[in-house]
Amino acid sequence: MxxxxxxxxxxxxxxxxxxxxxxxxxxxxxxxxxxxxxxxxxxxxxxxxxxxxxxxxxGLVNAHLHSSETFFKGRYQGTPLEIWMLYSYPILMNDPISERLLYLRSLLTAMESLKAGVTTLVDDFFDPPGFEAGRLKRVYDAYDHAGIRANVSHCVIDKHVFDTMPYLREIMPADLQAEVEGPSITTADYMAYCRDIFSSQHGRAGRLGFMVSASAPQRCSVELMQACVELAQDKYVPYHTHVLETKTQAVTGPEFYGKSLIRYMHDLGLLTPNTTIAHSIWVSDDDMALMGAAGCSVAHNAVSNLKLGSGIAPVRRLLDAGVHVGLGTDGLSSNDTARIFDVMRFAALLHDIAAPDTDGWMTAAEVLRSATIEGARTAMLDEVTGSLEIxxxxxxxxxxxxxxxxxxxxxxxxxxxxxxxxxxxxxxxxxxxxxxxxxxxLTANEAEIFAELRELLPAYMSEHAELEKLNARFEPYMREMYRRATIQDIGMNRYQGDLPLWRGANH
Missing domain, CATH: 2.30.40.10 (Urease, subunit C, domain 1)
Incomplete structure (x- = not known):
């Protein structure tokens, strides 16, 4: 053409x-x-x-998205990350979503993204509890059908959920702990799975790629993370991860490792030019210096960070440290739309309240760079897309x-x-x-797809509602963990406002 x-x-x-x-x-x-x-x-x-x-x-680049959440758009409000995950990524799970709904969910994500001007998306896909190449292929089939450019991962966790957050083992009743099994995947299993996807899907249609994703440093073993970074460097793809999204995670590093999670990653050799970090809110000056020196990237999710009450990322200081910053929606449950234009506006406005020195405010040109060429850099696609060049x-x-x-x-x-x-x-x-x-x-019949979703989704959403009730039993203990972490003085603040950290007579 x-x-x-x-x-x-x-x-x-x-x-x-x-x-x-x-x-x-x-x-x-x-x-x-x-x-x-x-x-x-x-x-x-x-x-x-x-x-x-x-x-x-x-075209705009969505540097961080979870298609796994698309059917939960508009479902949750007033929950911080650790509580929200209890329902959007339940501890106790049903069988995996059907392959047809998996395909339709991915297609819907791509359709909404394209109509919002997003030509490249980074899908940090999550499909517990197993890793089946045939199921991930359905995601690629959907993105191929839609005509979008995408980097797709299959996010991996190999630690028990109660060992990924501070205080949970002492707070959570033993009978509830006994109900939850830990991940069964090994490093060797995940490496074999990744190599299978690299050989079968990477490069598909000239616009679909695979990337390696270990969920977060506190959720994965050292062996797994180091193997992931090595594979990402070998394949010249991103190592995509989540770091310091919440204050709870800022407390987790010192509690578990005696250091910040960024310093922990640095000491393990996990900070590289391939490393893209989603969120990066509760980072210190020392953390940012390490990230900049390593040539890392950040996917800044301004809207999601606000909805989950996670805090305001120090974007100006990240940029000044030499960190590449792209923009992401995060999942369509913690953001509720696929519109990067919304994220651009929030990012431009949000950081004006970080400090009164206007020289530190993000300019419109910087926001546009983050939504295009810098977003492409976070996906290691800046030589392919992100700017209009011959x-x-x-x-x-x-x-x-x-x-x-x-x-x-x-x-x-x-x-x-x-x-x-x-x-x-x-x-x-x-x-x-x-x-x-x-x-x-032009690439899909929206009316037909919406009609099929209206037919199939009620049963699935009803099942999920029952799952939410089952997992609600964990919420009081998760909230107590969240409270203990957030009331700590850790020498930095990424919240904005004049409310006390915790309200109530007992606290």
């Missing part, structure tokens, strides 16, 4: 132009951008698109900039970050193929 966008406003996000727009033409041939200039000739068999009054920019894959979105959100036009990067919500998207192109045009998804 050839596409020639004529007379567009172009936001390339490359090293030359950055977030400064210019007017020109852009030619797509096959899966790549072949020319950017003015008055480009129209090759034979090329679709000419009049882009006057339109903006062409790189030879790169044609992953782009076209927006109408003639309406309310851009009237009057003052400064384009400000309009994109503070005004845009995705409603002005007119076209989405991934790998040279048009996936969305004029609000319509």
């Amino acid at each position: 050839r596409l020639l966008f004529r007379n567009a406003t172009i936001l390339s996000m490359n090293k030359t132009h950055g977030a400064t727009p210019f007017t020109g033409d852009l030619l797509v041939e096959g899966d790549r951008i072949s020319a950017i200039g003015t008055d480009l000739p129209l090759p034979p068999d090329t679709r000419l698109i009049d882009a006057s009054g339109r903006l062409i920019m790189p 030879g790169k894959r044609a992953d782009l979105i076209m927006l109408d900039i003639s309406g309310y959100d851009y009237m009057p036009m003052n400064r384009l990067d400000h309009h994109l970050v503070y005004c845009e919500n995705g409603s002005n998207i007119r076209m989405v192109v991934v790998n040279g193929e048009i996936t969305v045009e004029d609000g319509r998804l």
